[in-house]
Amino acid sequence: MSHRPARTTVQPSRRALRSAVALGAVAALTLTACAGPSVGVGSSDDPSADATDVDWSQVEPASEITFWSNHPGQSREVEQAIIAEFEHETGISVDLVTAGANYDEVAQRFQAAAQTSELPDVVIASDVWWFRYFLNGQIMPLDGVLEHLDAQAEDFQPALYADYEYDDQHWAVPYARSTPLFYYNRDLWDAAGLPDRGPETWDELADWDEKLRAEVPQDGSTFGLSTGPSWGAWWFENMIWGQGGAYSDGFDLTLDTPESIAGGEFLGDLFGESGIATLSADDAMVDFSSGLIASTIGSTGSLTGALEAASFEVGTAYLPDGPAGGGTPTGGTGVAIPSSRSPEQQLAAAMFVQFLTDTERTATFSESTGYVPVRTSAVESETMQKIYESTPQFRTAVDQLAEKARPQDDARVFIPGADALLNEALEMIILEGQDPATAFETITPRIETAYSENVEPYL
Amino acid sequence: MLGARRRRRALWWALLLAGPNLLLLVTFTYRPLLESLYLSTLQWNLGSPDARFVGLGNYAEWFTAPTTGRIVTTTLVFTVATVGGALVLGLALALLLDRKVAGRSVARTVAFAPYVLSGFAVGILWLFIFDPRYGLLQEVLGWVGVASPQWYSDRPWPLVMVIVVYLWKNLGYVALIYLAGLQAVPQDLRDAAALDGAGRVRTLRSIVLPLLTPTTFFLLVTMLLASMQTFDIIKAMTQGGPLGSTTTLMYAIYEESFVNGRAGYASAVATVLFITLLAVTAVQMRYVQRKVHYV
Numbered sequence: 001m002s003h004r005p006a007r008t009t010v011q012p013s014r015r016a017l018r019s020a021v022a023l024g025a026v027a028a029l030t031l032t033a034c035a036g037p038s039v040g041v042g043s044s045d046d047p048s049a050d051a052t053d054v055d056w057s058q059v060e061p062a063s064e065i066t067f068w069s070n071h072p073g074q075s076r077e078v079e080q081a082i083i084a085e086f087e088h089e090t091g092i093s094v095d096l097v098t099a100g101a102n103y104d105e106v107a108q109r110f111q112a113a114a115q116t117s118e119l120p121d122v123v124i125a126s127d128v129w130w131f132r133y134f135l136n137g138q139i140m141p142l143d144g145v146l147e148h149l150d151a152q153a154e155d156f157q158p159a160l161y162a163d164y165e166y167d168d169q170h171w172a173v174p175y176a177r178s179t180p181l182f183y184y185n186r187d188l189w190d191a192a193g194l195p196d197r198g199p200e201t202w203d204e205l206a207d208w209d210e211k212l213r214a215e216v217p218q219d220g221s222t223f224g225l226s227t228g229p230s231w232g233a234w235w236f237e238n239m240i241w242g243q244g245g246a247y248s249d250g251f252d253l254t255l256d257t258p259e260s261i262a263g264g265e266f267l268g269d270l271f272g273e274s275g276i277a278t279l280s281a282d283d284a285m286v287d288f289s290s291g292l293i294a295s296t297i298g299s300t301g302s303l304t305g306a307l308e309a310a311s312f313e314v315g316t317a318y319l320p321d322g323p324a325g326g327g328t329p330t331g332g333t334g335v336a337i338p339s340s341r342s343p344e345q346q347l348a349a350a351m352f353v354q355f356l357t358d359t360e361r362t363a364t365f366s367e368s369t370g371y372v373p374v375r376t377s378a379v380e381s382e383t384m385q386k387i388y389e390s391t392p393q394f395r396t397a398v399d400q401l402a403e404k405a406r407p408q409d410d411a412r413v414f415i416p417g418a419d420a421l422l423n424e425a426l427e428m429i430i431l432e433g434q435d436p437a438t439a440f441e442t443i444t445p446r447i448e449t450a451y452s453e454n455v456e457p458y459l
Numbered sequence: 460m461l462g463a464r465r466r467r468r469a470l471w472w473a474l475l476l477a478g479p480n481l482l483l484l485v486t487f488t489y490r491p492l493l494e495s496l497y498l499s500t501l502q503w504n505l506g507s508p509d510a511r512f513v514g515l516g517n518y519a520e521w522f523t524a525p526t527t528g529r530i531v532t533t534t535l536v537f538t539v540a541t542v543g544g545a546l547v548l549g550l551a552l553a554l555l556l557d558r559k560v561a562g563r564s565v566a567r568t569v570a571f572a573p574y575v576l577s578g579f580a581v582g583i584l585w586l587f588i589f590d591p592r593y594g595l596l597q598e599v600l601g602w603v604g605v606a607s608p609q610w611y612s613d614r615p616w617p618l619v620m621v622i623v624v625y626l627w628k629n630l631g632y633v634a635l636i637y638l639a640g641l642q643a644v645p646q647d648l649r650d651a652a653a654l655d656g657a658g659r660v661r662t663l664r665s666i667v668l669p670l671l672t673p674t675t676f677f678l679l680v681t682m683l684l685a686s687m688q689t690f691d692i693i694k695a696m697t698q699g700g701p702l703g704s705t706t707t708l709m710y711a712i713y714e715e716s717f718v719n720g721r722a723g724y725a726s727a728v729a730t731v732l733f734i735t736l737l738a739v740t741a742v743q744m745r746y747v748q749r750k751v752h753y754v
Binding site: 037038039104108110111112114115132133135136137138219227228229279281282287292416417420424427428431432450453454457458 | 501502503504505506507508509510511512586590591592609610611612613698700701702703714717718719720721
């Protein structure tokens with residue numbers, strides 16, 4: 001018979017428990033607490049005032065700056081190489097900080113750091129985030145300083161540079177920019193006896209469905225896609241535009257027009273009755289690379305990865321049109337400069353931004369990632385011409401941009417949280433087979449609230 | 460006289476010794492708490508230098524928002540399933556580990572290991588396991604002729620998935636605490652029960668479980684607090700989706716604050732969570748603890 005001590009460690013006292021409880025509960029509240037705003041002002045001060053008043057010729061650039069990036073398209077090494085060149089050329093050192101794994105994380109960190117001194121000098125500003133930075137007065141207009149540096153802003157691809165324009169000023173410059181592309185499995189296409197090109201219209205893809213389905217594995221499909229924030233509502237723009245609809249006209253939501261609802265119905269049919277498309281569990285590009293689905297839509301930024309991962313010939317094409325045409329949204333990210341930094345730092349930052357997006361660096365960056373060259377001169381550069389010759393898939397994005405690009409609907413890119421809500425409506429249609437009119441109706445008041453609370457008072 | 464002076468001196472000593480900790484507590488715990496309460500009365504875009512005072516407007520919105528019911532239900536299901544599941548399975552695991560078998564200490568270490576892993580890493584890893592097309596789980600289910608559910612997309616499977624992963628991660632902790640509790644049950648009581656002819660089940664029910672009530676109570680309180688504040692696994696696995704089906708109160712706070720930028724509203728939701736936790740724990744302290752038996 002053994003005797004153990006009657007009480008050991010795990011008999012916590014009531015008082016100890018109480019303290020533990022208090023501490024634990026308090027932790028729930030501390031999540032949202034950070035530096036506070038000033039209260040009582042309806043709209044923010046004009047952030048452009050400071051930057052436009054600066055006489056840049058009187059400013060000496062700072063010797064050290066910080067760049068917050070998520071290294072889009074696994075570009076950390078390229079970014080570092082570009083920085084090394086910049087440091088060598090100018091003597092200004094750049095601290096490259098991984099400020100998040102994606103655009104959203106960088107943006108969240110940047111917003112949380114507002115009103116602190118822990119701010120970068122150059123920051124990633126994606127298509128759905130830069131306007132929020134602008135609304136909060138966190139970034140400066142770049143026109144003046146770029147002109148002073150003779151950065152040739154007019155050489156940026158017009159469709160891409162115009163994306164950052166508001167109040168007749170540009171608040172960022174294009175950096176890692178992309179469009180969605182139609183990716184197809186050329187081997188399967190060949191086996192199905194189809195021409196080596198993407199479908200010109202969604203109807204054509206439907207016509208090809210029977211032949212393609214005979215070639216894919218049993219649980220595969222002709223076309224596949226995944227949904228998700230910062231993604232679903234992006235590619236769906238092509239489909240809703242294809243039916244003549246749009247998310248919004250300016251800031252006025254147009255989700256209840258017959259054309260927009262037709263867009264929703266098209267989506268429902270694509271994943272539902274017609275059986276042409278299946279929803280990929282996580283990343284459709286994985287299903288595509290494994291041969292499970294014969295085609296998909298992916299960002300241009302995924303091109304290099306797709307070419308490496310697939311064991312078959314990958315084809316790229318424009319996004320298919322609908323009865324009312326279609327077009328492609330542009331996306332990806334630009335770079336912006338915070339408004340609260342000193343003019344010295346802003347000037348150094350602008351010099352870096354200029355260097356990062358000059359013709360040569362643009363070509364280098366595009367070559368290693370697949371992102372669209374943001375400068376017209378870079379598209380025509382020798383580097384890019386060589387790439388287009390050896391890997392013609394790279395060319396599709398550039399041509400599509402020139403021929404089919406259309407600015408994104410304001411509701412998606414300018415209203416905080418609207419992108420996630422739009423994606424929610426798409427999931428209601430795809431996952432639950434909900435009636436598109438009802439799905440759009442459900443999210444409309446929530447987007448309107450977001451606009452009236454988070455955008456309107458600040459304009 | 461002397462007594463009073465000595466007392467005063469003792470008080471100074473106490474303050475001096477506790478001071479640094481108190482200071483940290485006030486600065487990093489209570490100050491943010493009060494600030495958050497203040498923020499909950501504002502309509503404020505995260506990052507903006509300006510805000511508008513809206514009084515209790517954010518609270519009114521929370522209690523009338525169409526998504527509130529869903530968020531509360533999801534939080535309830537998640538909490539009950541994870542706390543209940545962890546207590547039952549953790550106790551079972553502890554009873555297993557309490558036996559004198561070869562390799563016992565290795566088994567204990569293995570059981571506890573998931574608890575010290577990062578929730579985010581665990582979430583990502585389990586995503587691979589749950590993958591309905593390529594995952595390990597669909598393979599295993601295939602052996603017994605069961606088709607894998609669509610873990611990522613068909614409700615309620617995404618919620619089931621995060622609950623399973625939460626349980627897996629925290630089971631070791633619960634088992635360890637129970638194990639310590641089990642070892643504190645006096646052997647003579649067990650022996651006496653055996654002499655009186657009680658079998659294993661009877662001994663467990665009448666001797667062991669009642670004597671474990673302080674441990675159970677401790678676990679109930681701490682697990683409830685931890686479970687209601689789960690963030691990492693949900694963020695890594697489902698981001699609150701699809702269609703908000705895994706959005707708990709805690710995740711909603713994050714989403715409103717950092718995704719939608721509505722820091723004032725998020726602070727109001729955080730305050731609601733805070734008050735809920737406080738209330739639940741107060742009830743536990745008052746009523747549940749009465750049923751606790753100490754040796």
